[in-house]
Amino acid sequence: METGPAVAAQGLTKRYGATTALEDLTLSVRAGEVYGFLGPNGAGKTTTIRLMLGLHRPTAGSIDVFGIDAWSDPVAAHRHLAYVAGEPALWPGLTVEETLVFLGNLRGARDAEYERELIERFRLEPSKKVRALSKGNRQKIQVVAAFSARPALLVLDEPTSGLDPLMEVVFRETVAEARGRGQTVFLSSHILSEVEALCDRIGILRDGRLVDEGSLDELRHLASRTIEATFAGPTPDPPRLEGLHTERAGDHALRFELSGPVAPLLRWLGDQDVTALESREPSLEEIFLHHYSGAGP
Amino acid sequence: MSPGRAFTRRTLGQGRTVTISFAVGFALYAVANIVGYRSTYPTLADRRGLQESFATTSSLRLFYGEPHSLLTTAGYVEWRVGGFLALVAGVFGVVASVRALRSEEDAGRLEVVLTGGLTRAGGYGAAMAGVGIEVAVLAVVTAVAVAAASISVSGAAWMGADLAVTAAAFAGVGAIASQIGSSRRSASSLASLALGLAFALRVIADTTSGYGWVRWTTPLGWAEELRPLTAVRPAALIPGLVLTAALAASAGLLAARRDVGTGIVSGRDTASPHTGLLRSTATAAVRDERTSLTTWLIGTGAFAVVVGSLSGSIAGALSPDVRRQLVRLGAGDIIRPAGFLAFYFSFFTLAVCIFACTQVAAARHEEGDQRAETLLALPLFRLRWLAERLAVAAAGAMGIALAAALGCWAGARLNNIHVGLGGMLEAGANTLPAGLLFLGLATVLFGVVPRASTGLAYGLVALAFVWDLVAAVVNAPSWLRTVSPFHHLGLVPIRAYPVHDATIMALIGLASLALGFAAFRRRDLTSA
Numbered sequence: 001m002e003t004g005p006a007v008a009a010q011g012l013t014k015r016y017g018a019t020t021a022l023e024d025l026t027l028s029v030r031a032g033e034v035y036g037f038l039g040p041n042g043a044g045k046t047t048t049i050r051l052m053l054g055l056h057r058p059t060a061g062s063i064d065v066f067g068i069d070a071w072s073d074p075v076a077a078h079r080h081l082a083y084v085a086g087e088p089a090l091w092p093g094l095t096v097e098e099t100l101v102f103l104g105n106l107r108g109a110r111d112a113e114y115e116r117e118l119i120e121r122f123r124l125e126p127s128k129k130v131r132a133l134s135k136g137n138r139q140k141i142q143v144v145a146a147f148s149a150r151p152a153l154l155v156l157d158e159p160t161s162g163l164d165p166l167m168e169v170v171f172r173e174t175v176a177e178a179r180g181r182g183q184t185v186f187l188s189s190h191i192l193s194e195v196e197a198l199c200d201r202i203g204i205l206r207d208g209r210l211v212d213e214g215s216l217d218e219l220r221h222l223a224s225r226t227i228e229a230t231f232a233g234p235t236p237d238p239p240r241l242e243g244l245h246t247e248r249a250g251d252h253a254l255r256f257e258l259s260g261p262v263a264p265l266l267r268w269l270g271d272q273d274v275t276a277l278e279s280r281e282p283s284l285e286e287i288f289l290h291h292y293s294g295a296g297p
Numbered sequence: 298m299s300p301g302r303a304f305t306r307r308t309l310g311q312g313r314t315v316t317i318s319f320a321v322g323f324a325l326y327a328v329a330n331i332v333g334y335r336s337t338y339p340t341l342a343d344r345r346g347l348q349e350s351f352a353t354t355s356s357l358r359l360f361y362g363e364p365h366s367l368l369t370t371a372g373y374v375e376w377r378v379g380g381f382l383a384l385v386a387g388v389f390g391v392v393a394s395v396r397a398l399r400s401e402e403d404a405g406r407l408e409v410v411l412t413g414g415l416t417r418a419g420g421y422g423a424a425m426a427g428v429g430i431e432v433a434v435l436a437v438v439t440a441v442a443v444a445a446a447s448i449s450v451s452g453a454a455w456m457g458a459d460l461a462v463t464a465a466a467f468a469g470v471g472a473i474a475s476q477i478g479s480s481r482r483s484a485s486s487l488a489s490l491a492l493g494l495a496f497a498l499r500v501i502a503d504t505t506s507g508y509g510w511v512r513w514t515t516p517l518g519w520a521e522e523l524r525p526l527t528a529v530r531p532a533a534l535i536p537g538l539v540l541t542a543a544l545a546a547s548a549g550l551l552a553a554r555r556d557v558g559t560g561i562v563s564g565r566d567t568a569s570p571h572t573g574l575l576r577s578t579a580t581a582a583v584r585d586e587r588t589s590l591t592t593w594l595i596g597t598g599a600f601a602v603v604v605g606s607l608s609g610s611i612a613g614a615l616s617p618d619v620r621r622q623l624v625r626l627g628a629g630d631i632i633r634p635a636g637f638l639a640f641y642f643s644f645f646t647l648a649v650c651i652f653a654c655t656q657v658a659a660a661r662h663e664e665g666d667q668r669a670e671t672l673l674a675l676p677l678f679r680l681r682w683l684a685e686r687l688a689v690a691a692a693g694a695m696g697i698a699l700a701a702a703l704g705c706w707a708g709a710r711l712n713n714i715h716v717g718l719g720g721m722l723e724a725g726a727n728t729l730p731a732g733l734l735f736l737g738l739a740t741v742l743f744g745v746v747p748r749a750s751t752g753l754a755y756g757l758v759a760l761a762f763v764w765d766l767v768a769a770v771v772n773a774p775s776w777l778r779t780v781s782p783f784h785h786l787g788l789v790p791i792r793a794y795p796v797h798d799a800t801i802m803a804l805i806g807l808a809s810l811a812l813g814f815a816a817f818r819r820r821d822l823t824s825a
Contacts, residue, residue: 053674056821075678083674089667091585092480094575095568102575106675125567131479132566142671155674 004067006031006153006184007052011061014047021047023208024061029186029201031066031152034179036199037188044208045188046086049157052186053083065153082107082146086158086188088138092131096124096141103145115148121170136162147174153184160194172198193281224259229269230276239268300414301423308397308427314752315396316431319389322759323435323460324442327378329767331446334373336772344368358503359604360384360644362521371448371526379456382439383520384496386460390467391474391488393431397424398475398552399484404666404825408557421472421552425545428468436461448526455525462537466516467492469544476551479560486592493596497603504607516540578672579685586659590693597648598700604641605708608634608716635716638705639788642724643765645701646786649694649732650758656690657739658751665747665825673822680814687736687810694732698725720790727789730799730806731782737809744816747823 007029014022022044029035039045050056051063054074063070065077090099096119104110119126122140130138139162146154154175160168175185175198189195195202202219204212212219224243230253238246243260252275258265269277309316338344348367358364362380366372401407401424411420440457444450471488478484495515502511502518512518516537523533555561574584583590660683663669673679702718702725709716735758742750742757765783778784785798 050670050822053670055670055673057819074673075676078674078676081674085667085670085674087667089671091581091668093585095570097570098572098575101570101572102581103671103675105576106578106672106677108676127567127569129566129568 004031005029005064006033007035007063007065007186008067009048009052009061009063012048012051012058012063013060014044014051014056015059021208022051025205025208025210026061027203027210027213029184031184032179032182033200034175034185034187034198036195036202037186037205038190038192038195038202039188039205040190043205045190045205046157047208048205049083049155049186049188052155053078053081080151081153081155082149082151083155084139084142084146084157084159086161088135088142088162090130090138090141093129095127095129096133097126099130099141100126100145100148104149107149110145110148111150112148114150115144118144118148118174121174122167134162136164136167139163140167143171143174147178150181151183153186154178156185156187158189159187160189160191168194224257224281225262226280227256227258227265228276228278229254229256229272229274232273232275236272239265241265241268300410301419301426304410304415304420304423305427305430308401308424309430312393312396312427312431314749314756315389315392316434318752318756318759319385320435320438322756322763323382323385323439325760326382326763326767327374327439327442328446329763330378331370331374331443331448333767334370334377338373341368344373347373359500359607362499362517363503363509365524365527369527371452374443374448375456375524375526378443379459379525380521382460383463383517386435386464386520387467387492387495387517389435390428390432390464390469391471391485391492393428393464394425394468394471395475395481395484395488397428398472398548399478399481402475402558403481405558411557416553417557418549418553421549425468425472425549428472429465432461432464432468435464452526452529455523455529455531458534459520459523459525462534462541463516463520465541466537466544467495469541469548472548473544473551476548476555477561479562482589483560486588489592489596500603504610577685578677578682579689582659582686582689586656586689586693589655590696593648593652593693594696594700597645597697598704601645601701601704602708602711605638605705605710605714605716606712608637608641608705608709609712609714633791634709634714635720636788636791638709638716638721639724639791641705642701642728642789643783643786645698645725646728646731646783647758647762648701649697649728650735650762650782651755652694652697653690653732653736654739654751654754654758656686656693657736657743657754660686661743661747661751664822667822667824670822679822680818683740683814683817687740690736691733694729694736698728698732701725701728717790723794724789727786727794727799730802731786733806734782734802734809735806737806737813740813741809741816742813744813744820747820748825 005028007027009025009027012022012025013020025044025048037045037048047056048063051058052065052070054070054077057071066080068077068080070077091102094102100115104115122144124137124140124144128137130141133141139159143159146156160171163171175187178185185198187195187198196216199216201215202213203210204219228249233252235248235252235254238244238254238256241260241264243258244265245257247255249255256265338347344367348364360381361376362383364372364376367376398421401410407420411417415423436457439460440453443456444453467488470491471484474484474488474491478487495517498511498515499517499521502508502515503521512522513536519533519537522530524530551561574580669682672682699722702721705724706716706718706721735754738757739750739754742753746753761781762783765781768778768781768784782802785795785802787793787795787798789795
């Protein structure tokens with residue numbers, strides 16, 4: 001099939017009046033990979049997608065989909081892709097089935113059998129009207145419409161923001177299936193674990209700039225853990241260990257940010273009078289605070 | 298600031314463009330009529346002539362109501378300004394309250410407000426307070442304009458009060474409709490139906506002898522009965538105030554009881570699939586607009602039948618002496634039924650132009666709530682989407698023109714008045730170049746200033762229409778008179794079809810469409 005990159009942005013910049021939403025973005029998504037586009041709210045993820053879809057016009061630079069300029073030839077570009085919006089905007093008076101027929105008719109191609117399977121998998125009621133559906137269910141309609149079109153590229157903008165955990169699992173399976181078929185997936189998200197679970201490569205966007213990009217291995221520091229320990233007495237002096245960043249979290253507690261091995265820290269904690277211990281993955285905000293705080297303008 | 302106050306201010310902010318447009322239109326219309334009357338009918342003899350002539354015919358009473366005295370400026374203004382503006386004030390009331398209540402709820406914003414320290418009743422009250430202020434602004438601006446044109450201050454104040462109560466009563470109607478209907482569209486349709494009924498009752502009262510009492514059954518009749526400038530009867534304000542209070546209070550009770558986001562009459566939540574019209578965005582637009590299209594067609598057709606059946610009334614009402622005078626003044630044509638219908642077609646042209654704007658507004662609405670984004674992420678060229686939308690608009694406009702032509706003809710035939718079907722069809726066709734012009738202008742606005750486009754387009758139509766009515770009577774320089782497209786309609790069918798002017802309007806319309814398309818191609822999709 002297509003040989004070049006699925007998505008290629010060069011010097012992509014978008015300003016809305018005085019606000020710069022995206023600054024000199026250059027990125028390349030290989031055909032067949034699942035690319036995670038990670039960033040906090042307002043980082044410019046949706047702006048990038050709107051430029052990719054030719055809905056907004058770049059202030060400078062360009063973005064191609066399979067070598068087709070998104071702005072100047074959107075129809076040709078859209079034959080290769082399907083889009084799931086973060087805020088599903090559909091027709092309240094249409095039923096689920098009518099919506100899928102309508103979107104399918106406009107696209108001109110859909111895999112009806114796979115669509116039926118997906119409707120079942122995502123537990124959609126075809127006769128329900130869109131206005132009677134929750135956000136999550138409306139999002140599921142878009143997911144079904146997009147995946148059943150079997151496009152070469154799936155553009156997903158925070159697709160799980162309205163889904164419950166069960167449906168999130170179904171969604172992950174469906175993405176894995178698409179990848180297995182060789183489809184390319186561009187997944188924008190602000191949830192680290194989702195991107196970790198699904199993506200081959202990750203780009204990190206902050207304040208409209210790409211601050212880091214690479215495979216999960218290359219971005220090992222993202223896999224760090226946060227450990228919070230509460231002590232019976234006053235907090236002891238923390239140990240000096242490699243890959244450990246420590247800060248106080250109250251009178252009796254310390255917060256450790258750990259990207260190296262866990263064992264040395266656990267040994268040290270074993271000697272202390274610890275009353276509570278909590279371990280979790282860091283939030284995106286914490287990662288940005290520790291790793292990318294200097295990268296912004 | 299309290300949450301209620303903040304919400305009231307938000308309501309006012311959102312209705313600003315509409316309120317200002319209506320207020321400016323009202324003021325302009327009032328002043329122009331006052332100045333125009335004084336300059337056109339300076340002497341008592343002129344005014345007698347007016348009183349005895351076509352001013353008293355049923356056909357004019359349709360819009361302006363029953364005149365009580367046309368010998369004084371006050372009497373003329375009460376009839377010509379008050380009678381017509383009462384109807385428009387009703388439209389304003391419906392538009393303002395449906396927007397403040399149902400549109401907010403449709404957009405999901407009401408939910409946000411109601412979780413932020415406002416009760417349901419409080420939210421309703423705050424929105425309606427905003428509508429009340431808008432109504433007051435409209436009334437005060439009109440009253441000041443009337444007073445400034447040297448009508449007595451107390452008379453102007455009564456007139457303002459008259460318009461305020463009328464607008465408020467229909468804001469109440471809109472409020473009830475917003476509780477019953479489950480979408481902006483269904484609420485607007487319901488309220489418009491009520492306004493149409495109120496108007497029909499006034500038409501019966503004003504045009505049928507022996508049915509004057511019917512005036513007391515409609516808010517538009519109460520507005521007439523107040524007679525603010527000639528023999529004010531303050532008691533006539535009471536039914537309007539009582540109705541307003543009753544409607545507003547009942548709507549408040551309903552708002553406090555029902556689920557947010559639904560209507561009392563919510564459609565079913567499930568349906569068997571009907572996919573016949575879902576092949577393209579054009580057919581889907583027809584499906585989307587079918588209720589409103591039907592309403593437009595039936596409304597226009599019914600009104601045309603009424604106008605047609607009254608078209609014979611003018612000749613009979615005139616003494617031979619007055620007829621001779623009119624002929625001498627060059628207005629002889631207007632006495633013939635076909636002539637009077639030709640005059641009335643300017644109102645049908647107005648309807649076609651407004652309809653054109655509603656269709657561009659619908660496209661803008663689809664873009665604003667991001668459904669257009671869903672569509673245009675498909676392999677669908679954005680100009681094709683817009684073109685299909687506008688094709689539906691053009692077809693609808695032709696349907697309305699046809700309904701007007703057939704309705705007038707049928708109404709006349711029912712009353713044994715002879716007007717040619719061919720002539721009526723020609724008059725119907727004559728509404729279309731102006732319709733195309735405003736379709737083009739609305740599309741340019743949509744392409745260049747999407748967020749403000751809907752309000753500006755309606756404002757432009759209203760301004761052009763009012764300017765044509767008043768430009769002649771205020772003795773505006775001739776080049777300024779010709780600015781309004783409505784000036785170029787001619788009197789089809791009794792005069793020749795204005796081929797030259799119609800062609801120019803159509804060409805400007807097409808050029809504007811091209812400009813609008815080019816601008817839309819080059820801009821970002823814009824949310825609401």
